[in-house]
Amino acid sequence: MGGYWELFWKRRLTRRRFLAGAALGVGAAIASVACEGKKAPTPQPPGSPTLEERPKRGGRGQAFSTVTFDQLDPHVSVAAATAYFPRIYNTLVSQSQVRTDYYFWDLAESLELVDPVTYLFHIRKGIRVAPNTLGIPEREMDAQDAYLNWERIRNEPRALSSRFAKGFLASHQARGPDIYAMTTSEPYAWVLYNVGLHTSTIAPRELLEKPEAMRTSGAGGGPFRVGRFVEGEVLALNRNPNYYRTGADGLPLPYVEGIDVRIIPDRAARRTAFLSRQLDYYTAANRREADGLSSPDRFYLTSAPIFSFMAITMNVERPPFNDPRVRRAVAKAIDHDAIIRIVHLRDAKINGIIPWALGDYALPEEELRSRYIRYEPREARRLLEAAGHPQGLKIKLIYPTGTAASGGGDVAQYVPIILESLAAGGIQVDQEPLDFGTWLDRYRRRDYVASLSLNQVYETPEIPLDWHTSWGPAGDSLSWAIFPNPEIDAAVRQVKRTVRAEELVRAVHEAQRLIYTKDPAFIPLPSSSVYTLWWNHVKNNPARLVLGVTGLFLADWWLDT
Amino acid sequence: MQRFIVRRLILGVATVWILSIVVFLVLRVAPGDPAVLRLGPQASEEQIQAERERLGLNDPLPAQYWDWMKGILTGDLGVSDFSGVSVAKSIRQRLPNTLELLAITIFLTAVVGIGAGIVSAVWKDSLMDYLVRVIAVLGLSVPALWVATLVLVVPLELWGYAPPIGRVVHFFDNPWDNLRQFVPPGAVLALGPAAGVMRLTRSSLLEVLRQDYIRTARAKGLVERVVIGRHALRNALIPPLTVLGLQTSALIGGAVIVEQIFAIPGMGQYFFQAIFVKDYTVVQTLTLYTGAAVILTFLALDVGYAWLDPRIRYA
Numbered sequence: 088m089g090g091y092w093e094l095f096w097k098r099r100l101t102r103r104r105f106l107a108g109a110a111l112g113v114g115a116a117i118a119s120v121a122c123e124g125k126k127a128p129t130p131q132p133p134g135s136p137t138l139e140e141r142p143k144r145g146g147r148g149q150a151f152s153t154v155t156f157d158q159l160d161p162h163v164s165v166a167a168a169t170a171y172f173p174r175i176y177n178t179l180v181s182q183s184q185v186r187t188d189y190y191f192w193d194l195a196e197s198l199e200l201v202d203p204v205t206y207l208f209h210i211r212k213g214i215r216v217a218p219n220t221l222g223i224p225e226r227e228m229d230a231q232d233a234y235l236n237w238e239r240i241r242n243e244p245r246a247l248s249s250r251f252a253k254g255f256l257a258s259h260q261a262r263g264p265d266i267y268a269m270t271t272s273e274p275y276a277w278v279l280y281n282v283g284l285h286t287s288t289i290a291p292r293e294l295l296e297k298p299e300a301m302r303t304s305g306a307g308g309g310p311f312r313v314g315r316f317v318e319g320e321v322l323a324l325n326r327n328p329n330y331y332r333t334g335a336d337g338l339p340l341p342y343v344e345g346i347d348v349r350i351i352p353d354r355a356a357r358r359t360a361f362l363s364r365q366l367d368y369y370t371a372a373n374r375r376e377a378d379g380l381s382s383p384d385r386f387y388l389t390s391a392p393i394f395s396f397m398a399i400t401m402n403v404e405r406p407p408f409n410d411p412r413v414r415r416a417v418a419k420a421i422d423h424d425a426i427i428r429i430v431h432l433r434d435a436k437i438n439g440i441i442p443w444a445l446g447d448y449a450l451p452e453e454e455l456r457s458r459y460i461r462y463e464p465r466e467a468r469r470l471l472e473a474a475g476h477p478q479g480l481k482i483k484l485i486y487p488t489g490t491a492a493s494g495g496g497d498v499a500q501y502v503p504i505i506l507e508s509l510a511a512g513g514i515q516v517d518q519e520p521l522d523f524g525t526w527l528d529r530y531r532r533r534d535y536v537a538s539l540s541l542n543q544v545y546e547t548p549e550i551p552l553d554w555h556t557s558w559g560p561a562g563d564s565l566s567w568a569i570f571p572n573p574e575i576d577a578a579v580r581q582v583k584r585t586v587r588a589e590e591l592v593r594a595v596h597e598a599q600r601l602i603y604t605k606d607p608a609f610i611p612l613p614s615s616s617v618y619t620l621w622w623n624h625v626k627n628n629p630a631r632l633v634l635g636v637t638g639l640f641l642a643d644w645w646l647d648t
Numbered sequence: 649m650q651r652f653i654v655r656r657l658i659l660g661v662a663t664v665w666i667l668s669i670v671v672f673l674v675l676r677v678a679p680g681d682p683a684v685l686r687l688g689p690q691a692s693e694e695q696i697q698a699e700r701e702r703l704g705l706n707d708p709l710p711a712q713y714w715d716w717m718k719g720i721l722t723g724d725l726g727v728s729d730f731s732g733v734s735v736a737k738s739i740r741q742r743l744p745n746t747l748e749l750l751a752i753t754i755f756l757t758a759v760v761g762i763g764a765g766i767v768s769a770v771w772k773d774s775l776m777d778y779l780v781r782v783i784a785v786l787g788l789s790v791p792a793l794w795v796a797t798l799v800l801v802v803p804l805e806l807w808g809y810a811p812p813i814g815r816v817v818h819f820f821d822n823p824w825d826n827l828r829q830f831v832p833p834g835a836v837l838a839l840g841p842a843a844g845v846m847r848l849t850r851s852s853l854l855e856v857l858r859q860d861y862i863r864t865a866r867a868k869g870l871v872e873r874v875v876i877g878r879h880a881l882r883n884a885l886i887p888p889l890t891v892l893g894l895q896t897s898a899l900i901g902g903a904v905i906v907e908q909i910f911a912i913p914g915m916g917q918y919f920f921q922a923i924f925v926k927d928y929t930v931v932q933t934l935t936l937y938t939g940a941a942v943i944l945t946f947l948a949l950d951v952g953y954a955w956l957d958p959r960i961r962y963a
Contacts, residue, residue: 151814155921157686158732165688244698245687302732317741318733319921320816320913349814351911355797356813360911363810524680524926531684531696543690550690563692 140626142336146646148346148625149367151357155319155350158302161288162239162246169247171348172285173639174324176307179208179233179267181283183637184546185391187588191640194228194289194308195267203586204257206269206278208233216291217327219306219313223293225329228308230261235292237269250562251281274584276591277547285636310341310642322348334643342645361620367646368621373495374434377618386620389630392444394544395493396614397501398554400530400568401537403608407482408536411606412474417537418606420467420512423460423613425504430496431615438494438611440555440599441548448548448595459603467512479513486518486539487526493541494614501539501612531566542611546635548595552579554609555602572605624648649954653947660943664936668720671935672713675928681705682729682926703729703928716932726929730922735933738918745816746903746914748826752834753841753899754892761842762888765849770876772854780846787843792902796836796909814911833910837902841895845888853884886956893949897942 158164161172173181180198183189195208214228237259241252257272271278281287290307294300305313308331311324325345332340351357354372361369362380371377377388401408401417408414427435436443439455450459471480484505492498506516521529529535545551553560556579557571578598585591621628624647629638683699684691691699700706704715719726725735768780803809811832817825856862857880865875903916915934922930954960 155731157730160732165686244695245702249695250692299732317913318728318731318738319742319918321814347815349911350913351814352917353797353909353911355800356909356911359800359804359810360813362804363808363813365810365813522680523924524682524685525678527688528679528681528684531681531691543688560690561692561695563694565693566696567690 140647142334142338142342142627142643142645143647144338144342144645146343146648148343148644148646149365150346150348151351151360151366152322152348153350153352153357156316156322159305159313159316159322160298160301161290161305162236162243162248162286164286165247169285170639171322171324171346172288173309173636174311174346174642175305175309175313176288176290177214177228177309178283178285178288178640180279181637181640182279183634184280185633185635185637189632189634189637191283191637193640194233203274204271206271206282207262208267208269210265210267211331212265213331214308215329215331216308217306217312217329219304221294221297221300221304221306223291223306226291228289228291229264230267231264232292233267233289234259234261235295236289237287239295240287247286248281248284251277254562255281274586276583276586277549280547283637285639309640311346314345319350321350324348330642332642341642361622364622367625368619371618371620373432373615374618375432377620380620384623386622388618388620389628389633390616390618391630391633392616393494393614394442394444394546395542396438396442397492397494397498397612398540398542399505399537399610399612400535400540401608401610402533402535402568403570404533405536407474407476407480408608410474412470413476413480414606414608416467416470416474416480416512417509417514418459418610419461419463419470420509420514421610421612422462422504422508422511424462425508426501427613429504430492430500431613435495435613435615437613440602440607440611441551441595442545442611442614444614445545445548445551447592450596450599462508464508464511464513467514471513476513479515481515481517482537483517483519483535484537484539485521485526485529485535487523487541488520490523490541493543494612495617496615498539498541505539533566533568549583551611552582552595552598552602555579555605555607568609570605570608575602575605578602649951653951656947656950660940660947663943664940667939668717668932668936669713671932672716673709675926675931676709676712678926680926682928685925686730716929720933720936725933728922728927728930730925730927730930735930738930739915739937742914742918745912746900746907746916748819748830749834749837749903749907749912749914750896750899752830753837754896756834756838757841757845757895758892760838761845761892762849762885764842764846765888766853766876766881768846768850769853769857781850784843784846787839788847790839792836792840793905793909795839796833796906799832799836800909811910816913829910829912833906833912837899837906840902841892841899844895845891848891849884849888852887853880856880856884859883882956886953889952889956890949893945893952896945897938900938900941 161176177194179195180193181191194211194214196211197209199207199209201207210230210233212227216223216225216228218225237252237256240246240248241256243249246252255271255273255275257270259267259269261267288307290301290305294306303316308329310327310330310332312327314323314325316322323345326341326343330340334340334342351360357366358369360366371380380386381388399417399421401414403409423437427433427437437452437455437460439450439459441449443449443452468479486498486502488498490498492501502518506518509516530538530540550560553562554568555570556576557569558564559569560567578601582591582594582598585594619630621630625644626647627644629641629644632638681696682703683696683705687695687699704712716726725739727734728738764780764784768777771777800810812825812829817829819826862875862880865879900916903914904920907914907917908920918930919934922934
């Protein structure tokens, strides 16, 4: 599996559903409060999962990563380590994108919206930096830390959250030690999502002056501190004795002494390590494997939809895909149900422009099946004929080899199905399998006619919609895929500006319907769910809450060993 | 002999230098941009250019090469483009694991391969001979990848046993756990080479046993153990030893797979990951070191021949 994708596999582990409506989305909450010009009602601190028994203290969590960590810099790292930044550092506030009524208030204890674009974060007192060997004082974190971290994110071109910081963050400042203010350039639907990302975590300002130290170590106010980090072998996190939170029993968190994260690339080795109790959890290849391992007296199962998916991408700048009839022919010639049957062993759903994992943002399955996703090879042939290809068409398809597919399965499993169903629609495919690096490079430079493509985890509809715009998913109007259509651009811009939840869902639906009328060049394929088995000794597991990235911040799980 | 060694060392340095140029150029000619791989999909052009600048990829090729060689010549191996960790530090942490794995593999290859070859030759056409040969064919034909998976899965299914996975247990900290961790992958890695060495030892020994001087030794009344051990084996071992030497370099390649499967953070895994993410600094440096190691291994082999066979003299 591609190292890069570890990030996304990690991030999708704990998601199961996206609550209908997103009616309590923070955008709406904030916007409505803004209209009234008063302080936003502070959502309750995160409710703990129901404590099954009295928590025990001690023990070390045993986790794995399928790839080595790239580095521990929370703003720049792109690989496996990102999943552990919420354990080391603080976020201002993390709103679950899976359960939008769930907030993890961390460095900010409350939020005030002065107007639709001005956010005032009230900084919590008593968050102290963990003991460390980097010379970072064990002082209280304050608004200046938030300011300097966001300043770094804004000015560091490699920072993952820089897109938000550059695109929407008009200004920001620390108003004294207790208030951090952010002003966006326009109303923006996903401010809190970006603020709460694990790659937007807040490190002590002294650490920012030591970027070299940040690569291989760290110190923050999160529940754990960096213990041992051996590149390629282990990341050991130890309990932060200064951590400010207490559990439901009133005892200081975290309950466990630490977490050991080991690099285990091979699935058979991970499975063996799990079954021999060397790991606390194991992510099964699919539902069938999870069911096969089922043993209620030893394990319990958590599942979540996979927030990534494979897609067919067509380059609209090159013939034949500059002709919408040819794009529609391809759409009609893809047998999504065959992919569900064969790749996902019937455990998957079709994806429209917005994947089903994003709940109400996705168009209803009935609508998709009746209007947009229908396998009609004969209609495909007719469209090709109308487009001047009476004998059918031959296209070149690039795809990455030797890598797991986004959305479940393996890329190699998709290829024969795609080839066969397109052939039935009159489209012969000249395959061009490429190693991951070559594929990625060509895909970015738009050096392709068509591609069977991996995708990242998309937690909000923003980037799935961006694939169909003139600025593209990178926002630079240059990379990956461009679909120049002023109507779609306007609709997607409108979506981004919509902060009321119910309006947002409607706007996302309308944007999707509009995109379908323009014969999109990016066709998402079906995606499945992820199944994780946990030893019964892992108690109060946040994975059961299905909070997405927000769950990574929770530290009140414990080990009954 | 000394002149021979010095000449070979000089030749070796030249070979390594040419290797450095080849690997440097091949990496840059090969498609795929390390900056894109590093940042992943959805990275913008600005982000990618910033990363290319950081990695020095926008510098002219001679400048990039000189920067790298300057570091190598001054003992500074640089830092990984991917992790930012010093390459020298990573090598220090990983090399002992790979060396231990290779030592176990070579030990098992030599002991099992040569031992089984001797048994097979001495008791030619016996049941034991057939059995050893069948096992050798299996060893040569079954992929190490599959055997490695079986070695992990089968003992767990049958006896609930599993070796330590994903954490390195150092020999001096816990010898038993260390051997539990390293012997199974070592055995998997040794399977194919041991089978090859066995077949070669058998055929070589059978050839030697037909020589006149062996008949003479037997005629002198020497016991068979001495005939085999002192007279036949010393000559018969030259071909297997050559193969063993050649396989040492091949084992480094095999270690990539076995280290991945058994989650041993060794040089093979380091190399594999570096290639995957096009970590130029790591790939270049490791290739250079591996090349140098292979050259030294071959030199040691040549010296070994002279020791084993007094007729061999290097001018």
